[in-house]
Amino acid sequence: MVTSCDHQKLMAQQPNILFIFSDDAGYADFGFHGSHDFKTPNLDALAASGVKFTQAYVSAAVCGPSRAGLLTGKYQQKFGFEENNVKGYMSNSSALLGHDMGLPVDQVTMADYLKELGYKTALFGKWHMGHADRYHPTKRGFDEFYGFRGGARSYWEMSEAEMQKKAEAKLEKGFGHFKEPEKYLTDELADATIEFIERNKKQPFFAYLSFNAVHTPMEARKDDLEKVPAHLTGRRRTLAAMTIGMDRAIGRVLDKVKELGLSDNTLIVFTNDNGGPSDTNHSSNAPLSGTKANHLEGGIRVPFLMSWAGKLKANSSYNNPISTLDLLPTFVTVGGGDVSEIEGLDGVDLMPFAKGESQGKPHETLFWKKENRGAIRHNEWKLIRFPDRPAELYNIEEDISEINDLASEKPELVRELYKKLFDWELTLDRPLWQLKRLYEGKAAVRMDNHRKPKIKK
Template identity: 35%
Template sequence: PPNLVLILADDLGKYDLSLYGPAPVQTPHIDSIARRGVRFPEAYVTSPICSPSRAALLTGRYQQRFGHEHQPHERYPRNRLEYLAFQYFFDTEEWIVADDKREYPRPADIRRQGLPPSEITLAEWLRKFGYRTGIFGKWHLGYHAPSLPLQMGFDHHYGFYEAYSLYADPDDPRIVNQRHDDFSDPYIWGKGRTGGAAIRVNDSIVDEAGYLTYRIAEEACRFIQDHEHEPFFLYVPFSAPHTPFQAPRELVDRFGQVADPNKQTYYAMIAALDEAVGSIVGQLRKSGLDDNTLLVFLSDNGGATYTKATSNAPLKGGKFTFFEGGINVPMAWQWPDRLPPGGNYNQPVSALDLFPTFCAAAGIPLPPGREIDGIDLLPFLEGRRSGPPHEALYWRSGYLQAIRSGPWKMIVDS
């Protein structure tokens, strides 16, 4: 059976990398995936925000089927001022104002947030059929048992549980830090690498000194080396280029012609991400596994325009929105043994499709007794089926809903 590799970027705008043409950052390693395989101009995720998107990605099911429509949080607004700030930032009416302390979610309630154990993840299902499974990077599908990586099908975990963690020590002179003027910024930097932002190896906190994007790739490469002689599923959810903005100074210096230091750091984070992807692709080649490996690269949602480092142009909107800038994401695949190089698949596809496609590639059935919303894309990519894989794609987040069918898309504010 083939090896299966899923690489996920975090808040990466579709046109901030050179996969689709001229861009602020040249990303030769990510681009090489498409050159050796296929590029998807119409790739969608099921949510414009991190956690719900990842929940659908790993289950092949719309996240609404199991109560994961919204982002899990470590804390909730405790007064009117916090509520208004959160409401403005997240654009949602799902927040509850805790005027009475009895309404404030108890720690036990917050701990129950996450991917429910009743769901079957891609890792869990592949492991059942003999695959070794590893995750390296950002989890963000629950901060407590039973919704942690080792309980959701992964044999090995390196990374952190929450939405973000520091990439490096802010006092390291080799690192450039860029702060942002929004209410979440002090929380991100103040939290540092504590609690769910701590770097862990199999649930044990470790003191990590290296730049996190590089370290994630190094640990992923080690996993490949350790399992060269058995089929594996490697899931690499990088945290880049999500805030906090931190990048190696030598990479920031490459963008000295860019006047805005905020954009310099953002672009440098994407350049580091590209290098990290290149090291994983290179390790597959060194291990003699690249021809028999289906590798997928995509982002969990569009670029975060609130950082003022990206606009997602020419797409409208960005993270948190159902406009194209929020849900139309970069995606490329390679599988030299099966997919011809240099392909361009122009039909709308979804991150939901990865679960059934990976199962088909591995030659295993889909989990019985549950609705899988994704479609196996291999017959379409190999020319055995024609037409669009999906009659329609759907989105919902609170009072906002959207649908795309053919060339038409409708967004509704109810």
């Protein structure tokens, strides 16, 4: 039993956690990854203040499943969240229809765990874990919410007609209180995060700043467009301006943390939800091949920064593979929780690796799956399985751009990795929804509303 004295002692030791998440950003489109065209001075400074993870992966190449894995610390296919919960998909259960697709209510989120540990929790921005009321952030561990339930929206005030057409995109404060932004949304989300930090500076807080930047629609402030190098044109120019705006907003939040004297007691993480889509927002993932929605490195490898003044070495890099699945166990552990009591976690606590205390690898093997497509990374080797052509095999340590397919030269290794991938797939659940054109009429018997919420005390 925890006494009030013990609880006060724990709270005094708990760091604040500021988690900043961008949307659809290209791997190469940051100064700290070598870009000369995209100006990100605040994120560059964050990178210089801590650890840059050079082989960070998401658990899916699209945002919905990627976020479901991140929030639970588990491969999202274990609970059926394999596809994006967007139009064009159908439920595999008569109980799940249309907008009522979301993170199953029995899945415990990082916010649930941190709230139980005494944190004040808040989400600012994109949710995309279900439009229906039962999936709402304030019912999934977040004390406060200011954002939108869907996957994308305008950066400016939407018209009544637009809101009628796309209700999940309406800007919402708390539960059911809708009011459109008065300024550019990236700035408004930063304002709300700053205000939350100011109100909670004397207690441990978890702020999840989930930008919709730089996802479409391509909308930037005019003054930011004027800062973009003249040789960039079209969507690439707008993307650069949107990135400038996001970096400025992040800088304002980081400045507030410093101003309030919270730097030594705040763990800060920045990453992105999936690879950049080169078609829709013209992002660049160089030197990686591939883009959002495929299993080449450009679809699943993301920028990842971690900073904690006095705890993590400045200007350092960590070069072994990690996953955004690792965020939940990392946050819960630094918050004073015991992740060994959480069943089914696939992520690990990154702090021993970030601090140089552990010389092992966080992950020897990582997996990806969407429909019949799949991938496995085992040490330096990566196998990509396709439904319509032979598998491809790459040595990622030697061939980051996945140019030299070695599958025909190493058939035994291909078979070994195929088996590992297949064995993992046997542990997964049936997808809760899939593309309508592929699965019309093939409803699964499992029903999401049969699930019971539970949290490990």
